[in-house]
Amino acid sequence: MAASIHGIAVRLSGLRKAYDGQQVLAGIDLDVPAGALVAIVGQSGQGKSVLLRQVIGLESPDAGSIEVGGIALDRWRALRSEDKPFRIAMVFQNAALLASLTVAENVGLRLAEHGHLSRTALRAEVRRLLAAVDLAGVEDKLPGELSGGMRKRVGIARALASDPELILYDEPTADLDPLLTEQIGLLIARIRCERGATQIIVTHNLALAQLIADRIAVLDAGRIVEYCTPEALRTSTNPLVQDFLRAAALGS
Amino acid sequence: MSTVLEVLQRLGEAVLLFGRAVAAIRLRARDRQRIAAQLARVGSDTLPIAALLALFIGMVLVVQSADQLRDISQSVLGPIVGLAMTKEIGPVMMGFLLAGRVGSAMAAELGAMAVYDELAALRTMDIDPVRFLVMPRLVAATVTMPVLVLYADFVGIAGGALVVAIDPAIDLAVSEYFARLLEWVHLGDILVGLLKGAVFGMVASIVPCAFGLATRGGAEGIASSTTAAVVWSFVLILLFDLVIVRMTFGLT
Numbered sequence: 001m002a003a004s005i006h007g008i009a010v011r012l013s014g015l016r017k018a019y020d021g022q023q024v025l026a027g028i029d030l031d032v033p034a035g036a037l038v039a040i041v042g043q044s045g046q047g048k049s050v051l052l053r054q055v056i057g058l059e060s061p062d063a064g065s066i067e068v069g070g071i072a073l074d075r076w077r078a079l080r081s082e083d084k085p086f087r088i089a090m091v092f093q094n095a096a097l098l099a100s101l102t103v104a105e106n107v108g109l110r111l112a113e114h115g116h117l118s119r120t121a122l123r124a125e126v127r128r129l130l131a132a133v134d135l136a137g138v139e140d141k142l143p144g145e146l147s148g149g150m151r152k153r154v155g156i157a158r159a160l161a162s163d164p165e166l167i168l169y170d171e172p173t174a175d176l177d178p179l180l181t182e183q184i185g186l187l188i189a190r191i192r193c194e195r196g197a198t199q200i201i202v203t204h205n206l207a208l209a210q211l212i213a214d215r216i217a218v219l220d221a222g223r224i225v226e227y228c229t230p231e232a233l234r235t236s237t238n239p240l241v242q243d244f245l246r247a248a249a250l251g252s
Numbered sequence: 253m254s255t256v257l258e259v260l261q262r263l264g265e266a267v268l269l270f271g272r273a274v275a276a277i278r279l280r281a282r283d284r285q286r287i288a289a290q291l292a293r294v295g296s297d298t299l300p301i302a303a304l305l306a307l308f309i310g311m312v313l314v315v316q317s318a319d320q321l322r323d324i325s326q327s328v329l330g331p332i333v334g335l336a337m338t339k340e341i342g343p344v345m346m347g348f349l350l351a352g353r354v355g356s357a358m359a360a361e362l363g364a365m366a367v368y369d370e371l372a373a374l375r376t377m378d379i380d381p382v383r384f385l386v387m388p389r390l391v392a393a394t395v396t397m398p399v400l401v402l403y404a405d406f407v408g409i410a411g412g413a414l415v416v417a418i419d420p421a422i423d424l425a426v427s428e429y430f431a432r433l434l435e436w437v438h439l440g441d442i443l444v445g446l447l448k449g450a451v452f453g454m455v456a457s458i459v460p461c462a463f464g465l466a467t468r469g470g471a472e473g474i475a476s477s478t479t480a481a482v483v484w485s486f487v488l489i490l491l492f493d494l495v496i497v498r499m500t501f502g503l504t
Contacts, residue, residue: 058372081378090376096369100361110377112282113384162377 310411362464
């Protein structure tokens with residue numbers, strides 16, 4: 001578990017991305033240590049989700065480089081699934097479960113496509129993964145029959161199915177009430193303790209970030225303006241960070 | 253102008269997508285299951301309405317032709333219905349039916365998957381959306397269409413025979429209708445119709461898939477992709493119809 005990545009799990013250097021001439025990422029430099037839980041916070045529209053999509057290769061940067069586990073992302077992506085030295089999983093903001101598949105089929109999709117498990121073993125593995133996110137008895141339901149919080153958990157279970165060394169979360173608590181937000185936050189913290197995987201969370205929920213993250217990166221206008229521990233963030237003298245802390249306090 | 257370029261780009265993408273989907277054809281158990289599911293879906297979505305359409309078209313053809321031929325000879329009603337159904341109306345009508353009923357659903361489904369990040373989720377699981385989604389639809393539509401055309405031919409010819417049998421305005425025995433039809437309709441005519449069916453099946457599946465995969469912009473994007481997919485499927489079906497007719501000119 002998480003044995004294939006040591007040192008720096010993710011290294012972003014000079015990452016830039018623009019859409020229709022509008023700069024969204026304006027030179028991101030960030031090192032995420034292996035095994036760390038890093039939260040990227042910032043107000044809406046600052047490029048947090050775009051950054052995450054670059055890290056997993058769903059979009060390509062206009063400039064800059066991305067290394068994951070010491071390997072250039074492009075090289076890692078070009079490898080066949082079975083040849084990849086480690087796996088990266090992503091939990092999408094809306095969970096992005098395949099609407100036409102049941103919960104069990106969603107969670108077991110990657111295993112069914114790339115694994116060699118028997119039907120019985122696959123079913124058992126799906127049950128184990130759902131139990132890991134505190135869900136049981138929903139295997140045969142369709143995503144549309146689940147609540148928002150349950151869908152997020154199924155999304156996390158699906159991400160865990162690949163036994164990933166790096167997990168990316170895009171706004172994992174968006175649209176959830178405070179209780180569910182806390183439950184998802186604690187689940188992410190537990191995954192880190194149990195599996196040791198490196199995790200990057202994009203969120204605008206500063207309270208959640210301060211609760212579970214080892215380090216917090218504050219994104220503003222496409223740049224990282226602060227990258228430090230939650231404790232150090234509270235005492236940051238950066239005016240942008242102070243504004244963000246004040247706004248977050250008002251919001252909460 | 254930009255719309256024209258956009259459509260041309262999309263049609264170019266459809267050609268590339270066709271190549272990728274053909275290259276992705278595998279007959280592993282899971283691929284066979286997905287193809288079988290699409291076959292069942294295409295069949296159940298089209299067979300009842302295909303029967304209704306073909307029946308009425310066969311009947312109308314007989315009535316309309318009988319009216320035109322009342323001062324000449326109604327003995328050619330069988331060949332008229334037989335040749336029209338097998339070579340032209342059967343394939344084109346079934347192509348339009350497939351595009352309108354199944355192709356529109358394909359474009360809307362894949363469009364929704366694109367908009368709601370389900371395609372992105374597949375990619376993060378190292379699952380190729382072309383092999384997972386497009387290939388089974390292409391194979392199912394291509395295999396089903398010749399069968400559907402043959403079915404429409406029989407039902408249309410039977411519809412014509414029904415009118416010949418019961419309409420007192422038509423002075424022709426049913427046995428004469430079939431005898432002249434068999435005299436004029438040759439195996440080559442039927443094979444041309446089946447070839448058209450297979451080609452129209454490819455068009456009516458790959459074009460909607462290309463428009464669906466390229467969908468952006470929420471519900472409005474899904475709606476415009478679906479409409480464009482159906483319209484351009486119709487146009488291309490007619491274009492390929494002309495090409496096939498010209499290529500087989502004098503052969504049958």
